[in-house]
Amino acid sequence: MEEIVSLCRRRGFIFGSSEIYGGINGFWDYGPLGAELKRNLKSAWWEDMVLRELAGPDGTPVDIVGVDCTIIMNPKVWVASGHVGGFNDPMVDCRESKLRYRADHLMALGAVEPRARIQVFLENDADSLARAEKALLKYERRDSLDAVRHLVRPFTALSAEERAHAVGPDAKEPGTLTEPRQFNLMFETFVGAIRDEDSKAYLRPETAQGIFANFQNVLDSTRVRVPFGIAQIGKAFRNEVTPRNFTFRSREFEQAEIEFFIHPSSANEWYAFWRDQRYKWWQSIGLAGDNLTLREHGRDELAHYAKEGAGCCDVEYRFPFTAPGFGELEGVAHRSDYDLRQHAEHSGKRDKMKYFDQERSERYFPHVIEPSGGMDRGTLALLCEAYTPDATRPSGVFMKFHPRMAPVKAGIFPLVNKDGMPEMAEKLSRQLRTRWLVEFDPKQSIGKRYARMDEAGTPYCFTIDGESLKDQTVTVRHRDTQAQERIGVDRVEAWLAERLGA
Ligand code: ATP
Numbered sequence: 001m002e003e004i005v006s007l008c009r010r011r012g013f014i015f016g017s018s019e020i021y022g023g024i025n026g027f028w029d030y031g032p033l034g035a036e037l038k039r040n041l042k043s044a045w046w047e048d049m050v051l052r053e054l055a056g057p058d059g060t061p062v063d064i065v066g067v068d069c070t071i072i073m074n075p076k077v078w079v080a081s082g083h084v085g086g087f088n089d090p091m092v093d094c095r096e097s098k099l100r101y102r103a104d105h106l107m108a109l110g111a112v113e114p115r116a117r118i119q120v121f122l123e124n125d126a127d128s129l130a131r132a133e134k135a136l137l138k139y140e141r142r143d144s145l146d147a148v149r150h151l152v153r154p155f156t157a158l159s160a161e162e163r164a165h166a167v168g169p170d171a172k173e174p175g176t177l178t179e180p181r182q183f184n185l186m187f188e189t190f191v192g193a194i195r196d197e198d199s200k201a202y203l204r205p206e207t208a209q210g211i212f213a214n215f216q217n218v219l220d221s222t223r224v225r226v227p228f229g230i231a232q233i234g235k236a237f238r239n240e241v242t243p244r245n246f247t248f249r250s251r252e253f254e255q256a257e258i259e260f261f262i263h264p265s266s267a268n269e270w271y272a273f274w275r276d277q278r279y280k281w282w283q284s285i286g287l288a289g290d291n292l293t294l295r296e297h298g299r300d301e302l303a304h305y306a307k308e309g310a311g312c313c314d315v316e317y318r319f320p321f322t323a324p325g326f327g328e329l330e331g332v333a334h335r336s337d338y339d340l341r342q343h344a345e346h347s348g349k350r351d352k353m354k355y356f357d358q359e360r361s362e363r364y365f366p367h368v369i370e371p372s373g374g375m376d377r378g379t380l381a382l383l384c385e386a387y388t389p390d391a392t393r394p395s396g397v398f399m400k401f402h403p404r405m406a407p408v409k410a411g412i413f414p415l416v417n418k419d420g421m422p423e424m425a426e427k428l429s430r431q432l433r434t435r436w437l438v439e440f441d442p443k444q445s446i447g448k449r450y451a452r453m454d455e456a457g458t459p460y461c462f463t464i465d466g467e468s469l470k471d472q473t474v475t476v477r478h479r480d481t482q483a484q485e486r487i488g489v490d491r492v493e494a495w496l497a498e499r500l501g502a
Pocket residue numbers: 206238240247248249250251252253254255328329330331372373374375376377378
């Protein structure tokens with residue numbers, strides 16, 4: 001992971017926010033290559049979900065329209081959605097290290113006997129586990145943990161007595177972790193000149209509620225009828241207790257969400273459709289191997305809005321910092337009619353928010369299937385999946401992005417910067433630039449230019465050499481195989497379009 005983070009910095013994929021002032025924990029900026037990568041991910045989502053035809057479970061096209069709602073909304077929205085009352089995480093402070101942890105992300109390692117030493121570590125964090133094991137071995141004066149009757153348990157399962165003997169993930173002394181306390185994750189702000197309770201507002205912790213609040217507006221202003229979806233991509237903010245793992249858990253991030261409205265009787269069918277559809281979509285943009293998995297939730301994980309027996313699953317990716325485990329990329333949930341009912345009640349527009357189904361001649365609150373994905377976690381998964389060490393190359397590594405996701409689609413090089421080659425290369429570059437981001441690069445040796453493009457994940461490079469001027473052909477170099485072939489310069493645009501799926 002450290003190598004990936006360092007490549008991201010060096011090549012301008014991701015920087016820490018406001019780094020010149022020492023940064024700010026949980027906030028990240030995208031550099032020139034990263035901004036393109038994330039934009040390609042978001043565009044692909046919008047194209048495939050909203051613009052292009054998508055066949056539903058019975059083959060009929062699925063209707064989805066887009067919205068773009070504000071980040072700050074009337075605070076009553078968050079009372080109705082349950083976020084003001086219940087969007088809490090249990091947090092634990094360490095009196096020694098002054099660090100703060102999510103109680104449900106902490107695990108305890110140690111014997112079950114009373115008063116035995118317990119080492120606390122971060123779940124899904126191999127380094128933290130290794131530190132805990134080392135500390136326990138040292139304390140117990142043993143060579144191997146196999147000999148110790150030890151057990152891994154959630155921190156929240158420890159008794160008060162056991163907690164008194166627990167050493168925090170970054171502490172040396174036992175008993176410095178506090179009792180778990182509830183902490184609301186919403187960022188607060190004030191609207192207008194006066195800062196008081198009445199002017200308090202929140203930065204949205206999810207984009208979904210803007211969609212629910214506009215449900216009736218969309219129905220009234222378009223021709224969509226149940227079943228249909230409303231899609232949105234936008235920023236969301238959560239004051240996470242412990243932002244960590246690079247951009248995986250940030251305090252400002254982007255979500256891509258669809259609220260898909262259906263008749264309650266068809267919930268199972270649509271849930272299965274969206275679960276499979278979304279899993280396939282992540283595969284289609286390059287996360288096709290064993291690192292991607294689909295996990296149905298157990299009963300004890302169901303969210304507050306989910307009904308008993310309702311479907312809920314996560315599309316998960318095996319990040320280097322979660323391996324051998326997985327981390328959530330997207331959740332697909334049957335949210336029942338929870339949100340529409342809540343907004344109907346809290347806004348006092350009870351009947352207006354029900355849907356009248358002409359075909360069934362029935363008035364009801366539609367149920368909702370929600371695929372909710374993270375575009376920053378998605379970008380991070382693309383970066384981790386693409387990272388391919390290769391000792392045979394000068395760069396030592398190349399980024400194997402799916403061509404549709406690659407920030408730069410092609411490199412255009414004159415073999416030497418004279419004899420008419422730069423002119424011909426520039427002409428080709430200008431032609432391609434009308435459709436894609438391509439990079440014209442006349443500097444340094446050809447090997448160094450390929451190496452730069454390998455690190456940027458550029459799938460194809462076109463080189464103009466002495467031959468090109470005579471027979472109007474160019475060399476194409478393929479990133480993944482480093483194989484080269486020659487094609488006519490007049491064919492380059494069509495050749496590229498075919499491979500980029502554009
Ligand atoms: P987690 O359990 O990891 O905190 P969650 O279940 O609370 O995530 P959701 O509320 O389902 O997440 O949000 C939908 C998506 O938004 C997630 O699948 C994830 O991709 C993204 N997301 C949520 N929280 C963050 C965050 N702090 N940083 C980056 N992305 C996030």
